[in-house]
Amino acid sequence: MRGLLATLRNAVAEARANRAALVSQVAIMVVNDIVWVVFWILFFRRVGTVRGWDGERILLLLSVLTCAGGIALGVLANARRVGNMAVDGDLDGVLALPVPPLAHLLVRRMEAVNIGDLVFGIALFASIGSHTVARTAVFAGVVIAVATLLTGFLVLTGSLAFFIGRNEGGELGFHAMVLLGSYPVDVFAGAVKVVLYTVVPAAFVSSVPARLIEDFDVVRALGLAGVAGLFAFAGWATFTLGLRRYTSGSVWTRP
Amino acid sequence: MRSRLETWITAVPNLKWNLDELFGEGDRLCAQFTFTGTHRGPLRDGRGNELAPGRKALRIRGVGVYVVDAGKIIDSSIYSTSAPSEARRGRRNSCASPTPGQPRYGMAIEVRHLTKVFETGRRRSLRRVEAVDDLSLTVEAGERVAYIGPNGAGKSTSIKILTGILHPTRGEATVLGVVPWLDRRRLAARIGTLFGQRSLLWFELTPRQSYRMLAAIYGLDRAQEQARVGDLAELLEAGDLFDLPVRNLSLGQRMRCELAACMLHEPEVLFLDEPTIGLDLLAKQRFRELLVRLNTERRTTIFLTSHDVADIEHVAERAIVINHGAVIYDDDVTAMRRTLLSTKLVEVGLSEPAELPTIAGVSLLEHSATAMKLSVDTTTTSIRCVLDTVLDGLPVVDISVLDPPLEQVIAAIYARPRR
Amino acid sequence: MTGNRWAGEAARTAALRVLAERGGLAVTLVFYVLVTVVLASLWRAAVGANGGSVAGYSVVAITWYVAMTEATTVSIRQRLISDVGRDIGSGAIAVELLRPAPVLGVRLAGELGHVLPRLAACVVTGGVLSTMVSGPPPEPAALALALPSLVLAVACNLAAQYAFAGAAFWLRDAGSAWFLYQKLVFILGGMLIPLEALPDWMHRVASVLPFRAMSYSPARLASGHFEPVLLVEQAGWLVLLLAGAAAIFRAGERRLQVVGG
Numbered sequence: 055m056r057g058l059l060a061t062l063r064n065a066v067a068e069a070r071a072n073r074a075a076l077v078s079q080v081a082i083m084v085v086n087d088i089v090w091v092v093f094w095i096l097f098f099r100r101v102g103t104v105r106g107w108d109g110e111r112i113l114l115l116l117s118v119l120t121c122a123g124g125i126a127l128g129v130l131a132n133a134r135r136v137g138n139m140a141v142d143g144d145l146d147g148v149l150a151l152p153v154p155p156l157a158h159l160l161v162r163r164m165e166a167v168n169i170g171d172l173v174f175g176i177a178l179f180a181s182i183g184s185h186t187v188a189r190t191a192v193f194a195g196v197v198i199a200v201a202t203l204l205t206g207f208l209v210l211t212g213s214l215a216f217f218i219g220r221n222e223g224g225e226l227g228f229h230a231m232v233l234l235g236s237y238p239v240d241v242f243a244g245a246v247k248v249v250l251y252t253v254v255p256a257a258f259v260s261s262v263p264a265r266l267i268e269d270f271d272v273v274r275a276l277g278l279a280g281v282a283g284l285f286a287f288a289g290w291a292t293f294t295l296g297l298r299r300y301t302s303g304s305v306w307t308r309p
Numbered sequence: 310m311r312s313r314l315e316t317w318i319t320a321v322p323n324l325k326w327n328l329d330e331l332f333g334e335g336d337r338l339c340a341q342f343t344f345t346g347t348h349r350g351p352l353r354d355g356r357g358n359e360l361a362p363g364r365k366a367l368r369i370r371g372v373g374v375y376v377v378d379a380g381k382i383i384d385s386s387i388y389s390t391s392a393p394s395e396a397r398r399g400r401r402n403s404c405a406s407p408t409p410g411q412p413r414y415g416m417a418i419e420v421r422h423l424t425k426v427f428e429t430g431r432r433r434s435l436r437r438v439e440a441v442d443d444l445s446l447t448v449e450a451g452e453r454v455a456y457i458g459p460n461g462a463g464k465s466t467s468i469k470i471l472t473g474i475l476h477p478t479r480g481e482a483t484v485l486g487v488v489p490w491l492d493r494r495r496l497a498a499r500i501g502t503l504f505g506q507r508s509l510l511w512f513e514l515t516p517r518q519s520y521r522m523l524a525a526i527y528g529l530d531r532a533q534e535q536a537r538v539g540d541l542a543e544l545l546e547a548g549d550l551f552d553l554p555v556r557n558l559s560l561g562q563r564m565r566c567e568l569a570a571c572m573l574h575e576p577e578v579l580f581l582d583e584p585t586i587g588l589d590l591l592a593k594q595r596f597r598e599l600l601v602r603l604n605t606e607r608r609t610t611i612f613l614t615s616h617d618v619a620d621i622e623h624v625a626e627r628a629i630v631i632n633h634g635a636v637i638y639d640d641d642v643t644a645m646r647r648t649l650l651s652t653k654l655v656e657v658g659l660s661e662p663a664e665l666p667t668i669a670g671v672s673l674l675e676h677s678a679t680a681m682k683l684s685v686d687t688t689t690t691s692i693r694c695v696l697d698t699v700l701d702g703l704p705v706v707d708i709s710v711l712d713p714p715l716e717q718v719i720a721a722i723y724a725r726p727r728r
Numbered sequence: 729m730t731g732n733r734w735a736g737e738a739a740r741t742a743a744l745r746v747l748a749e750r751g752g753l754a755v756t757l758v759f760y761v762l763v764t765v766v767l768a769s770l771w772r773a774a775v776g777a778n779g780g781s782v783a784g785y786s787v788v789a790i791t792w793y794v795a796m797t798e799a800t801t802v803s804i805r806q807r808l809i810s811d812v813g814r815d816i817g818s819g820a821i822a823v824e825l826l827r828p829a830p831v832l833g834v835r836l837a838g839e840l841g842h843v844l845p846r847l848a849a850c851v852v853t854g855g856v857l858s859t860m861v862s863g864p865p866p867e868p869a870a871l872a873l874a875l876p877s878l879v880l881a882v883a884c885n886l887a888a889q890y891a892f893a894g895a896a897f898w899l900r901d902a903g904s905a906w907f908l909y910q911k912l913v914f915i916l917g918g919m920l921i922p923l924e925a926l927p928d929w930m931h932r933v934a935s936v937l938p939f940r941a942m943s944y945s946p947a948r949l950a951s952g953h954f955e956p957v958l959l960v961e962q963a964g965w966l967v968l969l970l971a972g973a974a975a976i977f978r979a980g981e982r983r984l985q986v987v988g989g
Binding site: 100 | 755765770774778915920921
Binding site: 056057059060061063064067068071145146147149150151152153154219298299300301302 | 427429469472473474475476493494495497498502504507508509511512513514518519521522523524525526527528554
């Protein structure tokens with residue numbers, strides 16, 4: 055544990071040292087997020103309420119999504135790189151140390167640009183609706199749960215590279231999740247909706263958390279926590295099993 | 310030590326025994342050995358204890374632990390190998406664990422029939438690459454071993470298996486008694502690794518910041534960390550480098566800081582994989598001196614892979630040469646130097662065609678109207694003698710004495726068949 | 729003329745390459761289907777919740793609208809601006825300047841060759857999906873106009889992106905410009921929202937900007953509104969954008985010769 059905290063501290067220091075294009079990159083992130091907000095505001099101004107979703111709820115959705123995404127991509131920045139690291143043999147450094155490999159890997163690196171998303175999400179949440187301690191607590195809780203889910207999902211799809219030798223799944227699945235998660239799940243119908251609650255759990259990434267903040271329900275909260283835990287476990291298990299097949303860049307000829 | 314042990318175990322026909330590990334602190338030694346054999350009649354050890362009393366014929370196989378103090382056995386226990394955990398516990402209880410800096414005995418690295426096969430390509434065009442093929446070797450604690458081979462010989466693969474990064478396809482290996490790929494984290498706390506192409510230090514930070522993180526990972530408290538960093542700064546003459554960002558260090562300076570990083574936790578074995586790659590000659594020399602110093606002062610086992618033969622000459626006491634995934638040469642460096650590194654080349658420029666007089670130990674490699682290239686076996690005849698003969702007897706305009714290209718020496722070794 | 733022959737060759741090579749990389753085409757199609765289904769679901773739900781019409785678009789119309797805007801966006805390589813900017817920054821462009829054909833012409837032709845197969849695949853897929861999900865195109869005549877409009881749309885988009893990327897002759901990194909550019913197209917180009925659904929003042933601003941030629945025009949036509957003037961508009965914007973991009977590249981070439989690669 056001490057080791058993990060020390061590593062995290064160094065990751066922060068490293069991110070701060072690398073401040074070159076940071077401001078402009080964060081600015082772009084923020085602009086990107088603002089444009090999404092503008093879109094939704096324009097949309098709901100025109101169409102009113104759609105299947106129970108209105109402007110405020112969609113902004114809650116966005117705030118959860120950007121915060122959790124910021125954590126999964128910004129704080130635990132190696133989560134999205136697991137596939138590449140597996141295929142390029144970059145895991146040697148972690149394996150040479152007496153540390154739990156996945157945990158160390160995740161805290162080893164921070165991506166300052168995505169921290170901008172995190173900040174934006176918090177600012178967005180702060181600017182909508184009533185601010186009660188309970189609501190804020192639920193917000194924090196769902197953000198952590200969703201971040202866990204996203205990280206687990208990223209590690210899971212990345213770890214498949216151990217088995218297929220190439221990092222193909224990788225970020226595609228993640229982008230699909232984020233894309234689908236950016237929309238209220240009730241907009242979709244039938245089979246698609248089922249998929250979004252199961253295989254590609256985009257519903258749990260944003261729609262379910264947003265509803266929880268507005269209207270807390272223990273059962274649904276446990277459901278969210280359960281799904282998050284499931285994906286975290288699946289990611290960890292796949293990674294650990296994959297390590298046995300790790301080839302570490304020893305083989306230069308690869309497909 | 311072995312001979313003393315032999316007198317303590319009653320000479321028993323058909324009993325084979327093998328010394329596994331020996332720990333020592335002054336006169337107090339702890340020996341662990343395995344034995345197997347068949348014996349009829351009572352079997353006693355040096356203290357007169359009867360092993361398996363009442364049995365007439367024994368097929369015995371076990372682990373014995375003896376603790377010896379000032380020449381006297383003060384404790385002994387015999388365990389059956391079906392209870393290895395008991396043996397380990399017994400050993401832990403009876404023997405003092407080795408303390409850093411104390412003379413260490415026993416096997417640091419043991420490899421038996423190690424094989425690693427990589428499968429690449431898709432189903433239709435599956436290719437099997439045997440990176441390591443039935444590799445066997447042993448390294449005793451405190452040795453300095455150079456592990457030499459051409460590119461693709463399997464050096465990096467075998468070292469990665471020994472450090473727990475890769476899982477082998479077949480075979481066994483232990484490092485400090487631990488199976489690397491099964492017990493990776495426990496082993497990682499006791500060994501150090503320095504891979505030339507991978508950095509232990511964080512690029513944007515200072516070495517000291519990296520050391521603080523590594524100290525936390527290895528479980529050193531602040532006081533220990535400060536002491537160790539101070540020691541290493543002195544030993545490696547790198548104190549003024551520790552507070553500069555790694556980004557600003559030259560390669561040679563960085564490698565010294567990397568060496569400190571992998572020594573921070575006082576590992577018993579140091580694995581180095583091509584650590585001098587990219588360094589200039591002076592930096593390489595300094596690095597080699599530091600490795601030797603680490604070994605002589607702290608008895609750290611050094612296992613160095615390289616395809617630079619100069620590393621054999623200046624660091625290693627023993628050289629293991631590997632090619633095509635298996636050992637093809639394993640001997641003391643002095644023996645190797647005698648038999649393989651004793652050739653010198655003499656290039657002679659002539660003003661007019663001439664014939665070379667016969668000299669013992671000299672063979673003519675190339676001969677043209679204006680030049681000659683000779684190969685001299687310096688164990689047979691001295692360079693001085695050859696030069697005298699050539700300068701006296703031939704119309705020489707230019708002469709130079711060269712070491713044979715290292716590639717030639719290595720090529721001679723690589724061309725040998727497997728042992 | 730040498731220039732045209734070069735352009736034709738470049739386009740042919742690029743098209744062959746695209747057809748050869750079937751995998752990339754498949755990925756593009758999958759992505760297209762994904763984003764189209766998502767956005768179309770959103771708008772269909774919205775139209776449904778508003779009594780069957782939003783800003784004059786019925787469910788059928790809005791489905792076709794989304795299918796076409798996504799086709800124009802997805803078929804263009806996402807990293808175009810950063811790649812061109814990188815080539816400029818690294819000096820690779822300088823090498824191309826040595827060739828006898830105009831740099832911009834060759835590159836644009838090549839890109840078009842790359843884009844058109846993808847565009848065709850997306851449009852066909854989008855058409856099939858829309859028909860299956862909500863019915864045939866509301867106005868076949870308008871759809872016929874939409875086909876050339878689609879080509880004009882991507883051409884405008886490419887020209888504009890090259891103009892943007894040309895900033896790399898002066899700045900070192902044009903990559904960040906791409907983000908802003910894409911967002912402008914999304915909102916003011918009618919990609920995410922039909923322009924009629926924007927507040928009046930925004931609609932008026934969008935009407936005078938080139939972005940509507942890149943996304944909105946073909947979608948408007950395909951969604952059943954027979955408005956041939958849109959094609960004229962697109963052609964006009966294309967000419968302006970090409971001239972602009974050419975001017976920037978010419979100025980850039982001059983700058984390279986002065987400053988050096």
